[in-house]
Amino acid sequence: MNRNHRRTYLSGAGLGLMYVLTLLALIPLGLVLWFTIAKGLPSVIHPQFLFNSELPPCEPRCPVVSQAGVGHAIVGTGIMVGIASLIAIPVGVLAGIYLAEYRVTPWSNWVRLASDVLVGTPSIAIGLFAYAFLVVPLHHFSAFSGAVALAVLMLPIVTRTTEGAVALIPNGLRESGLALGLPRWRVSLQLVLPAAAPGVITGALLSVARAAGETAPLLFTAFGAHILEFDPSGPMQALPVTVFKYALLPYKSLQDQAWGAALVLIVMVLSINLISRWILRRQIALAGQL
Amino acid sequence: MAVRVEAKTAIVTSRPRDGFQWVVGIVASAVPALLLLIILTLLLQATPAIQHFGARFLVTTDWNPVTDSFGALPAIFGTVFTAFLALALALPVGVAVAVVLAEPGHTTLRGFLGTGIELLAAIPSVVYGIWALYVLAPWSYEHIEIPVSEHLGFIGWFGSPAVRGLFNASLVLAVMVLPTLTAISRDVMKAVPRGLKENAVALGATWWETTWRVMLPSARAGIFGATILALGRALGETIAVTMVIGNAYIIPHSIFQPAYTLASVIANEFTEATGMLYPAALIELGLVLILVTLVVNMLALVLVQSSTRDARRAL
Amino acid sequence: MADVRPYIEPPVTSGRPGLRALRGAGDAKLKVDHLSFFYDRFQALHEVTFEIPQKRITAIIGPSGCGKSTLLRVFNRMYDLVPKAHASGAVFLDNENVVTSRRLLELRQKVGMVFQRPSPFPMSVRDNVAFAPRLLGWPQSRVRSAVEESLERAALLDEVKDRLDQPATSLSGGQQQRLAIARCIAVSPQVILMDEPCSALDPVATLKIEDLMATLTRDFTIVIVTHNMQQAARVSDFTAFMLMNPEGRYGELIEFAPTADLFNQPQDDRTEAYITGRFG
Amino acid sequence: MADVRPYIEPPVTSGRPGLRALRGAGDAKLKVDHLSFFYDRFQALHEVTFEIPQKRITAIIGPSGCGKSTLLRVFNRMYDLVPKAHASGAVFLDNENVVTSRRLLELRQKVGMVFQRPSPFPMSVRDNVAFAPRLLGWPQSRVRSAVEESLERAALLDEVKDRLDQPATSLSGGQQQRLAIARCIAVSPQVILMDEPCSALDPVATLKIEDLMATLTRDFTIVIVTHNMQQAARVSDFTAFMLMNPEGRYGELIEFAPTADLFNQPQDDRTEAYITGRFG
Amino acid sequence: MPRLTFERELASLRESLVRMGTLVESQIEAALDALRRRDGSAAEKVRTQDQYLNELFRQMREQVFMVISTQQPVARDLRYLMGLQWIATELERMGDYAVRIARMTGTLVALPDRPLRAEFGLMGELAIGQVHDILEALIDQNEPRAREVAARDNEIDRLYHRVFEDLVKEIGNGHIDSDGALRSVTLLLVAHNLERISDRVTNVAEDIIFLESGQVVELG
Amino acid sequence: MPRLTFERELASLRESLVRMGTLVESQIEAALDALRRRDGSAAEKVRTQDQYLNELFRQMREQVFMVISTQQPVARDLRYLMGLQWIATELERMGDYAVRIARMTGTLVALPDRPLRAEFGLMGELAIGQVHDILEALIDQNEPRAREVAARDNEIDRLYHRVFEDLVKEIGNGHIDSDGALRSVTLLLVAHNLERISDRVTNVAEDIIFLESGQVVELG
Ligand SMILES: Nc1ncnc2c1ncn2[C@@H]1O[C@H](COP(=O)(O)OP(=O)(O)OP(=O)(O)O)[C@@H](O)[C@H]1O
Ligand SMILES: Nc1ncnc2c1ncn2[C@@H]1O[C@H](COP(=O)(O)OP(=O)(O)OP(=O)(O)O)[C@@H](O)[C@H]1O
Ligand SMILES: [Mg+2]
Numbered sequence A: 001m002n003r004n005h006r007r008t009y010l011s012g013a014g015l016g017l018m019y020v021l022t023l024l025a026l027i028p029l030g031l032v033l034w035f036t037i038a039k040g041l042p043s044v045i046h047p048q049f050l051f052n053s054e055l056p057p058c059e060p061r062c063p064v065v066s067q068a069g070v071g072h073a074i075v076g077t078g079i080m081v082g083i084a085s086l087i088a089i090p091v092g093v094l095a096g097i098y099l100a101e102y103r104v105t106p107w108s109n110w111v112r113l114a115s116d117v118l119v120g121t122p123s124i125a126i127g128l129f130a131y132a133f134l135v136v137p138l139h140h141f142s143a144f145s146g147a148v149a150l151a152v153l154m155l156p157i158v159t160r161t162t163e164g165a166v167a168l169i170p171n172g173l174r175e176s177g178l179a180l181g182l183p184r185w186r187v188s189l190q191l192v193l194p195a196a197a198p199g200v201i202t203g204a205l206l207s208v209a210r211a212a213g214e215t216a217p218l219l220f221t222a223f224g225a226h227i228l229e230f231d232p233s234g235p236m237q238a239l240p241v242t243v244f245k246y247a248l249l250p251y252k253s254l255q256d257q258a259w260g261a262a263l264v265l266i267v268m269v270l271s272i273n274l275i276s277r278w279i280l281r282r283q284i285a286l287a288g289q290l
Numbered sequence B: 001m002a003v004r005v006e007a008k009t010a011i012v013t014s015r016p017r018d019g020f021q022w023v024v025g026i027v028a029s030a031v032p033a034l035l036l037l038i039i040l041t042l043l044l045q046a047t048p049a050i051q052h053f054g055a056r057f058l059v060t061t062d063w064n065p066v067t068d069s070f071g072a073l074p075a076i077f078g079t080v081f082t083a084f085l086a087l088a089l090a091l092p093v094g095v096a097v098a099v100v101l102a103e104p105g106h107t108t109l110r111g112f113l114g115t116g117i118e119l120l121a122a123i124p125s126v127v128y129g130i131w132a133l134y135v136l137a138p139w140s141y142e143h144i145e146i147p148v149s150e151h152l153g154f155i156g157w158f159g160s161p162a163v164r165g166l167f168n169a170s171l172v173l174a175v176m177v178l179p180t181l182t183a184i185s186r187d188v189m190k191a192v193p194r195g196l197k198e199n200a201v202a203l204g205a206t207w208w209e210t211t212w213r214v215m216l217p218s219a220r221a222g223i224f225g226a227t228i229l230a231l232g233r234a235l236g237e238t239i240a241v242t243m244v245i246g247n248a249y250i251i252p253h254s255i256f257q258p259a260y261t262l263a264s265v266i267a268n269e270f271t272e273a274t275g276m277l278y279p280a281a282l283i284e285l286g287l288v289l290i291l292v293t294l295v296v297n298m299l300a301l302v303l304v305q306s307s308t309r310d311a312r313r314a315l
Numbered sequence C, D: 001m002a003d004v005r006p007y008i009e010p011p012v013t014s015g016r017p018g019l020r021a022l023r024g025a026g027d028a029k030l031k032v033d034h035l036s037f038f039y040d041r042f043q044a045l046h047e048v049t050f051e052i053p054q055k056r057i058t059a060i061i062g063p064s065g066c067g068k069s070t071l072l073r074v075f076n077r078m079y080d081l082v083p084k085a086h087a088s089g090a091v092f093l094d095n096e097n098v099v100t101s102r103r104l105l106e107l108r109q110k111v112g113m114v115f116q117r118p119s120p121f122p123m124s125v126r127d128n129v130a131f132a133p134r135l136l137g138w139p140q141s142r143v144r145s146a147v148e149e150s151l152e153r154a155a156l157l158d159e160v161k162d163r164l165d166q167p168a169t170s171l172s173g174g175q176q177q178r179l180a181i182a183r184c185i186a187v188s189p190q191v192i193l194m195d196e197p198c199s200a201l202d203p204v205a206t207l208k209i210e211d212l213m214a215t216l217t218r219d220f221t222i223v224i225v226t227h228n229m230q231q232a233a234r235v236s237d238f239t240a241f242m243l244m245n246p247e248g249r250y251g252e253l254i255e256f257a258p259t260a261d262l263f264n265q266p267q268d269d270r271t272e273a274y275i276t277g278r279f280g
Numbered sequence E, F: 001m002p003r004l005t006f007e008r009e010l011a012s013l014r015e016s017l018v019r020m021g022t023l024v025e026s027q028i029e030a031a032l033d034a035l036r037r038r039d040g041s042a043a044e045k046v047r048t049q050d051q052y053l054n055e056l057f058r059q060m061r062e063q064v065f066m067v068i069s070t071q072q073p074v075a076r077d078l079r080y081l082m083g084l085q086w087i088a089t090e091l092e093r094m095g096d097y098a099v100r101i102a103r104m105t106g107t108l109v110a111l112p113d114r115p116l117r118a119e120f121g122l123m124g125e126l127a128i129g130q131v132h133d134i135l136e137a138l139i140d141q142n143e144p145r146a147r148e149v150a151a152r153d154n155e156i157d158r159l160y161h162r163v164f165e166d167l168v169k170e171i172g173n174g175h176i177d178s179d180g181a182l183r184s185v186t187l188l189l190v191a192h193n194l195e196r197i198s199d200r201v202t203n204v205a206e207d208i209i210f211l212e213s214g215q216v217v218e219l220g
């Protein structure tokens, strides 16, 4: 009786504590968003910020010149992530299908382990790899090598998310398909994969977002550039690199530039994320009905 | 009768070969192949340093491009220290969040929290970096480090506060690994069959008792795995740390002092690295980093898988 | 035999022959009184009124979605787990209205529940049974005896007595379900609710559970929801038939009667249609 | 009536009265011949031998784990999905040995299967049925007619004819199961295997399916695995009772007989013990 | 939803019952015919035919078993099945009466011929009519009809008592030889059996009422 | 595994059946007693007691319904239930015979007293013995015993025929008044009914054999 009262109150208190801690965890998010917007907006509000590729003049305490912009970084990120996606997504999706459809074979276990390890591999190390593998032989930095680094980064993500989505499709669907006398590849590609499509797309989007936000792999592959570049065989600027490099420089104008780039980056990445989450929810709901 | 004999001899059933399996299987092999390629390449590039320093590399402390004498110990120390401190800070919060998010039924509040945590994961590390550099570090310097060093300064570990240093790096790291921690812990907790909770409640257990005596025990291994996985992330995190750790190639005597991590050394110095040994040494750092994370990750994977398997069996 | 002859006592004239009949109805344990239930806006139960007799097995049958589980989950307030769910009307357990009760822990100790999936806790067999008693802070000795006794009563002790410290997940499906029952009677409840306790088991395990229920009625009032009409017929003393009201889209109680009567002379045509399989 | 009287033909003396009896056994569709089955090292079936008569319903019953599903999955080689699984002995479908057959796709078109969970494809009702025919490259017109006909035969057309283009997942559980049946008969198989097709359904939906099966026997040979003995009794013409061999730990066929006989004069004591619920 | 298989089984059961009924009817008729025509061989035929009747009855029971054990009927369905089975039993018994009458014919043909009382014809007519009509009542599930048919029992009883008294008087008036005695007594038993037949019809009527409405009634 | 509930139900069914049996036995005994002692009121009592018997029978049937519809017995179990029910029917009928004998006693007491033939006593003994023993055979599930008991039928038949012939002769020897005639005929019917009782016992024996072994046999 009395004891039960005590238990009830304790329980309530515990629940409260949990929620408090959760809110605490969200404070950084709020702060990051707030400061990025607060400090980035002044630069971004100038429309040309997104299109120009000018550096602000960089003497100490000189005013922000309105020609300044990060267009070249945006384009660079776009190009490199694009190339990376072209490489990583098809391979990743097929690999994911393999992992999901042939779950128990010993080889698939190795593949799974490898991709999990690859997901955990520090991006900087992947940068080193791309450098050693492409930059050294070709003797110059190139956006392409950066793209490759990003692809390596994306591949395991795509693989695992695809696997997750495909594995979410109940086995009954496969068996029903096979029981109708359909060949295995038709069942996998024409029945299961469509059913899992939203999940797969989500995975791809997430990997894209991740790649778009990465700095380390690009530092010594794409290296960066101060002008608008379209040729992937040469160095190229990227948004995160912009943020990283300018932020560390002691010039207010460049730091503002960095904040602006950060804002652009975060908007890009977060929007991709929200979209993918939305798709994913539909996927889960759908799979629930199957 | 003859038929029967024929039948009984046909022991193994003939399976037509599954071409599809081969195709996707080969494509999938790209992943492990890539991993091997990475390690081999780095090994190759690092050989000069490896041959030159041998095992000494891991235990010596000086880092002098001029004299070409390189030792990894300070970087290793910084890496490991920041990672563990970060986890120590993140773990309690992370588990709490997981518990809250794993609650059944979808309330708007919980939905909001969940989204928030996942967005936390989505924010690029460079953005954390710039934020930590200009907002978090100065703030923590004023409101944490100074007061602490004033009161506990006599303990050397809490002396000599600095804006950029181990502690602030760990702080930002903690924020960054939190999503990994929560995401996986939550999934593991969700994998705990709903029946368990219902049964506990039906037996007259309170929410708290249900959570701590039934839910968490079922998810224990998984949560531990999540922690290790987070550790892996923390070890490998580059940019944000690089921006706030202060870049001092020393083993500091205070947690507030500047230091260095494997990743940040590479990030800072690789592009300027010239000559024969210098780049090789840096690449060897990378190699060390990879191997450490590789071990840690494998450990984590084993744990997570085993726990989710248990959950499935209990179901 | 010569002596009996002249004096032949008139035979009993109870409508329901057989042992169960002779035991009669006894008095009510749960009085369900104009109970309506809502999942947020959706009404799942409408004005359900009947009395569940003490130390008898009462079965609740009806087509899927008619609100059987919902009704059951009102009796121990499990629905509190569902956000926005609420009930109107009353369910009296010894003159305490369950629906408005605030002492949930006591209530759930008095009204135990067994679910479709046994879901043993991730601990040893013994700890599973000892779970609730320990929460109540019983002394070690009492806990130990309670464990013994419950396993005994759940007809499980013999099978597991040398595996008490192995993880409960190592038991077979049927054993796990009996473990769930033992776990539930460890705090000696007065009522045991069972929601399709056998639908995950094979016929053999099922019959074991059914026999167990028959013996448990000595001490407990049992309410069982089942999809399996034959099972309801086999095990229960009383049966409640529920149906989803065609226009109202809410579940109602159609008929409540001694099982033997309900399956021989159902009073309501819908009941007859259902039990003879001519429904819908 | 006056005319009949003098000439009374001698009554039929068939052992199994009733319509099903009058239909008799007919000839065998599937000849199972000393079939043993192994999951890698574990032997699930041992020397199973019996004949499944054409255009009849044959039920396979037995306690959990005795190998019912395994046996069923041999008939259309579904076990190929399980690595290292292999069978010895033979199963003849029109003199072709299923076990050694290499033409799996034809086989599975000839021997359709319906599972416990209907698992509708994530597409419209129509496309669900049309899926296989399309991929088999049938001409549009033929596909269309096949869809119509299959839905009709699956006793589903009337209920869904105005929802053909809605997602199949919007159907009720029972309808989904009948959709699965329609999907399976769309490629006009000769044999339909059903693995506990009703154990996820409520009694009403179940009886619908059972009636459907009764009508389907006009054109198909049906083999159904079920946990529900009463169901086997209700729907099947022949019943096979399987049991896990106590020492061998492998499933065997204990008795195969016309259902009426098996449930009235079982020849084997284990069968009697099982059907009268005194097993184990 | 109809439950096809079960309905089919019921139909075929009803069918075999009707079959039995027809057979019984003709058996009684044949037995009385033989009695009227003092035809020993015809009487013999009745006894052989009874085999069929018994076989039909055996099958009927077996089928009822089959249906109960495979279809698990409850409530009305179960009542119906049991009712059919009880009726079958009654019919089988009626067949026995026919056989007994045939046997007695056997006794009578050995005795000197004498004109047969009109009542026997009447009772026969009535009994057969009852059997016939009760079966129709069963098929049409016509309860009132069943009651009506059962009510005719009194008619037969009246005749039976008349026959009884006359025979007793006949015996009582002294001058009667042993053949006469045997004949009278035998005829008396014939009458008794006819009366029993119509009692059985009453039972059938009760069974029909039961399987239609579930009421247990006492007619006559 | 025993299936407790079902076993309980069976037990209670067997019990009520034994109850019926005992009652039938005593009814027959009472009826014959009344006949011997020419005690009209005792005979009357037999007829009232028959109410109980019918009630017991009604309940028995109801219970069988209940068990079948709730326990869905098959194979041996179902056979057992049905067998019990058939036996109950037979017992109820035996009760009817007792009642009829009682009625005839009613007729006889109105007639001048004359010593009763010894055969009646014997037949009564035999019949009652049969009923008693057949019930024991049922309870002990003793099939051979049942056959043995049924076999005793011949004994009674023999006695019946002797009575029959004697009575016919008595009638046939001319000088007999109307009372005498009525008495003889009535006694004849009494004998007939006793004989029928033992026929019923034979049926019961057949039922016992069926519910034990599933064989359908024709005894006697
Ligand atoms: N958590 C919930 N939220 C909203 N509606 C619910 C919830 N649970 C059940 N319902 C609805 O309430 C109705 C009754 O559900 P309930 O589970 O009690 O039916 P049931 O008779 O138990 O069905 P079944 O026999 O399939 O278990 C159903 O229409 C269901 O859709
Ligand atoms: N994929 C598999 N690998 C190894 N063993 C298996 C596999 N599937 C089934 N078994 C084993 O084979 C035996 C027969 O399994 P099966 O599913 O055929 O039994 P069942 O009669 O269908 O049981 P249930 O009635 O529960 O479905 C069981 O002992 C099971 O453990
Ligand atoms: Mg339910």
Ligand SMILES: [Mg+2]
Residues within 6 Å of the ligand: D068, D069, D070, D195, D225
């Ligand atoms: Mg199975």
Ligand SMILES: O=P([O-])([O-])[O-]
Residues within 6 Å of the ligand: E093, E196, F093, F196
């Ligand atoms: O067959 P009965 O003796 O009852 O006429």
